[in-house]
Amino acid sequence: MKTIIGMLxxxxxxxxxxxxxxxxxxxxxxxxxxxxxxxxxxxxxxPPGNQPLNTPCLICGTNQPQQxxxxxxxxxxxxxxxxxxxxxxxxxxxxxxxxxxxGTGYSVSFLQAFLATQSAVEFNVGIDVxxxxxxxxxxxxxxxILNLTTNVVLAQYSLLDAVGTPLPTANNGxxxxxxxxxxxxxxxxxxxxxxxxxxxxxxSNASDGAESFFLVPTAAVAETPIPGAVWLFASGxxxxxxxxxxxxxxxS
Numbered sequence: 001m002k003t004i005i006g007m008l009x010x011x012x013x014x015x016x017x018x019x020x021x022x023x024x025x026x027x028x029x030x031x032x033x034x035x036x037x038x039x040x041x042x043x044x045x046x047p048p049g050n051q052p053l054n055t056p057c058l059i060c061g062t063n064q065p066q067q068x069x070x071x072x073x074x075x076x077x078x079x080x081x082x083x084x085x086x087x088x089x090x091x092x093x094x095x096x097x098x099x100x101x102x103g104t105g106y107s108v109s110f111l112q113a114f115l116a117t118q119s120a121v122e123f124n125v126g127i128d129v130x131x132x133x134x135x136x137x138x139x140x141x142x143x144x145i146l147n148l149t150t151n152v153v154l155a156q157y158s159l160l161d162a163v164g165t166p167l168p169t170a171n172n173g174x175x176x177x178x179x180x181x182x183x184x185x186x187x188x189x190x191x192x193x194x195x196x197x198x199x200x201x202x203x204s205n206a207s208d209g210a211e212s213f214f215l216v217p218t219a220a221v222a223e224t225p226i227p228g229a230v231w232l233f234a235s236g237x238x239x240x241x242x243x244x245x246x247x248x249x250x251x252s
Contacts, residue, residue, distance in 0.1 A: 024159060026200055027088060027102035031146060031153050036190050038155040040143065042165060043180045045126070055217075056114075058089040058125070058199045061210025067093070070110060074103055076210070083206050089199035089213075105148040105196030111186060112193075120217035122185065125199070126177035128212040129169045135207035137166035143213070145184055148196040155184040164204065180216065 022033040056071040057064045064073045074090040074097040090103025097103050115121060125145075129138055141164040145155040158165060169178050201213050 033153045040157040040181045057214040059213040084204040105198045109193040118217035122218045124216045125181040127179040129178040137168040139164035141202040144200040
């Protein structure tokens with residue numbers, strides 16, 4: 001009987017296909033999407049909110065004079081008549097990248113060091129949407145965090161399904177985040193300190209101003225320690241209960 005069960009189990013395993021890696025072409029290069037690739041979540045940010053001057057803009061179409069040291073910006077061309085964009089980040093200040101051109105990357109060690117200066121260990125990506133009145137919502141087609149060293153997609157949003165998400169603006173105006181992309185852990189076993197990271201965004205139905213994608217340091221949620229006085233109080237209650245039980249056991 002055990003032999004038959006074992007054979008059936010082996011047959012079931014044999015018919016289950018192994019998860020194959022997917023290849024996507026971005027910036028003229030092949031990128032691998034594998035089992036370790038994270039899926040990013042998209043959260044709306046309720047007003048009020050503003051991008052601090054010391055928050056790095058990763059993909060932006062305007063000058064960013066207040067970038068933190070070591071952070072560049074691609075300053076992509078916005079001539080006022082484009083409605084669709086395919087843009088990469090760049091660690092080079094004012095790189096002015098053409099569409100779908102890969103920029104210089106940020107080393108993992110650099111990003112971790114910056115997060116440490118902000119008392120943070122993680123980051124989200126904020127999206128500042130600027131939409132003209134009556135033009136309809138812009139559409140985030142896809143977003144990705146890419147390992148430029150290994151050509152692996154580390155995290156993605158709607159990169160494979162090609163189904164865009166409308167982004168109705170809540171804080172219209174430059175510098176105000178409307179959405180957050182969440183769910184990326186930079187402290188992963190498959191990322192080395194010397195690896196280089198770039199960011200990729202594709203959106204459509206653009207109508208007013210230049211969209212911005214910026215890094216938002218996020219502190220880890222730590223467990224709040226219970227003060228020692230609480231433990232003393234609980235210990236006292238426990239001792240009182242034990243004393244009452246002993247008194248009840250004594251014969252009257």
